[in-house]
Amino acid sequence: MADEIAVQARPHPAAEPTGRARRRIGSLQVLVAGILAVLVGRHVLGDWTGPAWLEAWGAVFVAVCVQALPFLLLGVVLSAAIAAFVPARLLERALPRNPLLAVPIAGAAGVVLPGCECASVPVAERLIARGVAPAAALAFLLSSPAVNPVVLVATAVAFRGQPELVAARFLASLATAVVMGLLWARFGRPEWLRPRVPSSDRTGWAAFRGSLEHDFLHAGGFLVIGGMTAATLNVAVPRDLFTGLAGLPGVDVLVLALLAVLLAVCSEADAFVAAGLSGFSPTARLAFMVVGPMVDAKLIALQAGTFGRAFAWRFSAATFTVAVTAAALTGWWLL
Structure with missing residues (x-):
């Protein structure tokens, strides 16, 4: 009888909150640490760069990840603040329940948050x-990431004397965001x-710290995956394949x-890249600036890790x- 009581009183192994389980390092943490490893490795190796393709791959990978990390951190800080300090009722009241009204308002709200797609x-x-x-x-x-003031000012600087291109970017990007929101409301x-946000009973600063750690480690890992994908595509796909088609209208x-x-x-820098593609038409360069902040290799990886692969592929396409x-x-209308 005593043995039966002892067995019943013993907690189930899965329920034991062991320190080892809490401190387990996951794959995402390792991937985030990979960024630091690459940066330190490039400094230690000095002049040794290895094969040209490997040097190009490393340069693109580091550039993508390093330029995106500050904005990713901005995003997760804001995300954690929303989780910890903004009541759900306030968010519900801020937007109308009717998607036909809520989607345009939410799209226009993107103007107030300077940051990139990450x-x-x-x-x-x-x-x-x-x-x-x-x-x-x-x-x-x-x-x-497409219509905030930083991006629009950067576009104006990159295309001096072409205010119609800045206006075209704003209108095409906002229209895309609103149309996609309405399409999701109808067919999603x-x-x-x-969403893979963990539930928590914590509030205040404890909730802020927990959300910040979760969001950064989770999104940071998939940012690294996206950076690796972008670097691989940059090395594997010949650039001449694109430049040879510059003179074909529509194509x-x-x-x-x-x-x-x-x-x-990054959306804060893509206007300067587009300005350098002088062999292409203004409409083609506009497409480069409209598509980039909404669909790119690292963003697809981030969306897949955050919302699931079924969503990422459908939504990105x-x-x-x-x-x-x-x-x-x-x-065609403005340019």
């Missing part, structure tokens, strides 16, 4: 977890969208849109199609 993913994830309609959160996810399925728009996906340039169409129509 910052918008954890914020959108947290907004959905806090009760914001997915269609509105996704419209914000797309508009925030809940099982495609699975050049699709070519630069695909190039934006492969290069994965649809966004690419809508963004190219919006850029082509806006370019």
Whole structure:
């Protein structure tokens, strides 16, 4: 009898909160640490660079990850602040329940958050977890890195004397975000969208620290995967394949849109890259700037890790199609 009582009183092994389980290092933490390893390795190795393709791969990988990390950190800080300090009721009241009204408002709200596409993913994830309609959160996810003041000023500097190109970028990007939000409201399925925000009973600063750690480690790991993908594509795909098609009307728009996906340039810097592509038409360069902040290699990886692969592939393919169409129509109208 005593033995039976002892067995019943003994906690189940899965329920024991061992320190070892808490301190286990996951693959995402290792991937984030890989960024530091590459940076330190390049400093230690000095002049030794290895094969040319390996040097190019490392340069692109480090550039993608390093330029995105500050903005990713901005995004996760804002995401953690939303989780810890913003009541769910406030978010619900801020947006109308009707998607036809909520989506345009959320898209326009992207103007107030300077940051790149990496910052918008954890914020959108947290907004959905806090009760914001997915269609509105996704419209914000797309508009925030594309129509904020920093991006528009950078575009104006890169294309001096061409205010019509700045206006075209704003209009085409905002239209893409709103259309994608409305499409999700009409055709999106809940099982495609699975935010991986852990539930927690903590509040205040404890909740802020916990959310910050989770979001950064989670999103940072997939940022590294995206950086590796972008670097591999940059090395594997010949650049002449794109430049040879620059003079073909209509085709050049699709070519630069695909190039934006492969290069994965941060939205604050892509205007300067587009300005250097002088062999392409203004509409093609507009497509490069509209598609890049919404669909690129690292962003697809971030969305897959945050919302699931079923969502990422469907949403990225649809966004690419809508963004190219919006850029082509806006370019035909304004440029």
